[in-house]
Amino acid sequence: xxxxxxxxxxxxxxxxxxxxxxxxxxxxxxxxxxxxxxxxxxxxxxxxxxxxxxxxxxxxxxxxxxxxxxxxxxxxxxxxxxxxxxxxxxxxxxxxxxxxxxxxxxxxxxxxxxxxxxxxxxxxxxxxxxxxxxxxxxxxxxxxxxxxxxxxxxxxxxxxxxxxxxxxxxxxxxxxxxxxxxxxxxxxxxxxxxxxxxxxxxxxxxxxxxxxxxxxxxxxxxxxxxxxxxxxxxxxxxxxxxxxxxxxxxxxxxxxxxxxxxxxxxxxxxxxxxxxxxxxxxxxxxxxxxxxxxxxxxxxxxxxxxxxxxxxxxxxxx
Amino acid sequence: xxxxxxxxxxxxxxxxxxxxxxxxxxxxxxxxxxxxxxxxxxxxxxxxxxxxxxxxxxxxxxxxxxxxxxxxxxxxxxxxxxxxxxxxxxxxxxxxxxxxxxxxxxxxxxxxxxxxxxxxxxxxxxxxxxxxxxxxxxxxxxxxxxxxxxxxxxxxxxxxxxxxxxxxxxxxxxxxxxxxxxxxxxxxxxxxxxxxxxxxxxxxxxxxxxxxxxxxxxxxxxxxxxxxxxxxxxxxxxxxxxxxxxxxxxxxxxxxxxxxxxxxxxxx
Numbered sequence: 001x002x003x004x005x006x007x008x009x010x011x012x013x014x015x016x017x018x019x020x021x022x023x024x025x026x027x028x029x030x031x032x033x034x035x036x037x038x039x040x041x042x043x044x045x046x047x048x049x050x051x052x053x054x055x056x057x058x059x060x061x062x063x064x065x066x067x068x069x070x071x072x073x074x075x076x077x078x079x080x081x082x083x084x085x086x087x088x089x090x091x092x093x094x095x096x097x098x099x100x101x102x103x104x105x106x107x108x109x110x111x112x113x114x115x116x117x118x119x120x121x122x123x124x125x126x127x128x129x130x131x132x133x134x135x136x137x138x139x140x141x142x143x144x145x146x147x148x149x150x151x152x153x154x155x156x157x158x159x160x161x162x163x164x165x166x167x168x169x170x171x172x173x174x175x176x177x178x179x180x181x182x183x184x185x186x187x188x189x190x191x192x193x194x195x196x197x198x199x200x201x202x203x204x205x206x207x208x209x210x211x212x213x214x215x216x217x218x219x220x221x222x223x224x225x226x227x228x229x230x231x232x233x234x235x236x237x238x239x240x241x242x243x244x245x246x247x248x249x250x251x252x253x254x255x256x257x258x259x260x261x262x263x264x265x266x267x268x269x270x271x272x273x274x275x276x277x278x279x280x281x282x283x284x285x286x287x288x289x290x291x292x293x294x295x296x297x298x299x300x301x302x303x304x305x306x307x308x309x310x311x312x313x314x315x316x317x318x
Numbered sequence: 319x320x321x322x323x324x325x326x327x328x329x330x331x332x333x334x335x336x337x338x339x340x341x342x343x344x345x346x347x348x349x350x351x352x353x354x355x356x357x358x359x360x361x362x363x364x365x366x367x368x369x370x371x372x373x374x375x376x377x378x379x380x381x382x383x384x385x386x387x388x389x390x391x392x393x394x395x396x397x398x399x400x401x402x403x404x405x406x407x408x409x410x411x412x413x414x415x416x417x418x419x420x421x422x423x424x425x426x427x428x429x430x431x432x433x434x435x436x437x438x439x440x441x442x443x444x445x446x447x448x449x450x451x452x453x454x455x456x457x458x459x460x461x462x463x464x465x466x467x468x469x470x471x472x473x474x475x476x477x478x479x480x481x482x483x484x485x486x487x488x489x490x491x492x493x494x495x496x497x498x499x500x501x502x503x504x505x506x507x508x509x510x511x512x513x514x515x516x517x518x519x520x521x522x523x524x525x526x527x528x529x530x531x532x533x534x535x536x537x538x539x540x541x542x543x544x545x546x547x548x549x550x551x552x553x554x555x556x557x558x559x560x561x562x563x564x565x566x567x568x569x570x571x572x573x574x575x576x577x578x579x580x581x582x583x584x585x586x
Contacts, residue, residue, distance in 0.1 A: 095457030
């Protein structure tokens with residue numbers, strides 16, 4: 001739901017440029033509350049396709065029902081969250097409509113291209129090394145996915161707007177891939193995307209042999225732990241704490257990187273943070289190019305001093 | 319139950335060399351010259367899955383790839399890992415394809431082969447990471463798909479039971495064949511080609527198919543068949559590089575905390 005609300009904010013911004021109206025679509029079961037939330041966050045209209053058989057995400061059924069809904073309403077632009085289900089749903093729907101789909105856009109805007117006002121998406125490629133600008137000049141709708149955490153949630157308004165119930169014309173062949181069970185395994189604690197403070201560790205911790213320093217600093221600052229691929233492979237963090245191109249995008253008030261050299265596919269995950277502090281022993285590490293404050297040194301020496309200083313300054317409890 | 323399996327591969331630049339991919343801002347072109355190429359890592363997981371299913375149920379594994387002539391080496395590596403035969407879709411007409419146009423081209427090749435039971439591909443590539451070709455190929459072929467596949471088992475004849483990852487947890491999905499599965503890294507550990515496998519690969523067939531061979535029409539494939547278009551390439555704007563402190567750890571820590579406070583890092 002979070003990413004959908006974030007998309008509504010961007011949707012409103014794009015809609016203002018084109019004057020076409022902002023709607024949302026929901027497919028599933030028991031969608032009252034969700035529809036209400038979407039209206040509160042800016043949708044003028046929410047289309048709801050409901051049926052008990054749609055309780056779990058069903059790839060074939062959801063794609064066909066959504067494609068039919070979009071064909072009937074001919075929107076200019078459709079936005080999906082780039083979640084595990086959103087990405088494939090958008091792909092299949094774009095395939096059914098024979099239209100263009102741009103994946104994991106980080107910046108969306110309306111610009112005049114070839115004499116037409118079009119959606120332009122900026123998308124990272126090759127691990128975030130380069131950015132590509134993409135349009136869908138002829139086919140409609142123009143579809144894009146955006147990762148959770150890239151956009152900000154808009155203000156919650158009063159609501160108003162209407163809920164339109166769409167008859168779910170469900171067929172037997174809509175369940176060739178049948179989801180029989182959904183098992184949620186939420187880790188305890190605040191997810192990285194929502195945290196105000198994130199302390200992330202990288203390859204440098206592997207030479208120290210333990211992730212303790214990162215966890216300690218995170219705990220003291222009331223923040224959450226994150227990490228890079230090597231620390232995930234080492235088993236020190238779970239997949240949900242992986243930050244970067246193939247992990248999460250975060251934008252905390254304070255982001256601290258410890259022992260990570262700053263490869264593009266990592267730094268692309270936290271560029272929108274308020275303040276970035278980086279600690280690494282290599283003065284030429286690329287991480288210093290994206291940090292507001294950099295400390296060159298051995299983390300085994302720097303971290304204890306940093307913690308002492310934070311206590312002395314009254315920023316963390318003694 | 320014998321399985322006719324097709325594995326889709328893409329050859330991509332070696333990830334260690336991504337930072338060498340450079341941009342000419344004036345010409346708006348990207349250079350990939352001299353950068354070594356590899357099989358997209360998740361496509362190896364897809365191939366490994368196919369080989370294991372063949373070992374279990376008997377059948378055949380065909381690897382296909384759409385790409386320039388050098389893609390041949392990726393197919394050869396796949397044959398050395400154990401695939402039975404390869405197909406290289408190579409034609410200027412296929413160039414500049416977005417994911418939908420790629421899906422159309424691959425679908426034409428798949429239809430030209432014998433009726434298949436299962437298509438396997440990597441969940442996403444390391445270069446563009448869209449994850450779209452798998453589901454779009456399934457859509458064009460009008461077969462069901464499952465992405466983020468971690469485990470594959472047989473439920474009944476012609477029906478697979480798969481475990482599919484989500485952000486927090488997983489789904490259990492039962493899918494009827496023919497189907498497409500997109501595999502993730504944790505699904506298996508791809509085997510290395512053996513010396514014997516490399517020798518055997520030399521005897522295996524790689525067919526070279528052009529657009530005409532698969533009956534591709536210009537409006538369906540390549541740049542012309544792509545609903546999306548790239549209109550520009552640029553380098554990501556770096557954050558402003560700030561102050562870098564070096565020296566005695568306690569002094570450096572003091573200065574860092576003072577600076578962080580100044581920048582509002584601790585304001586609730």
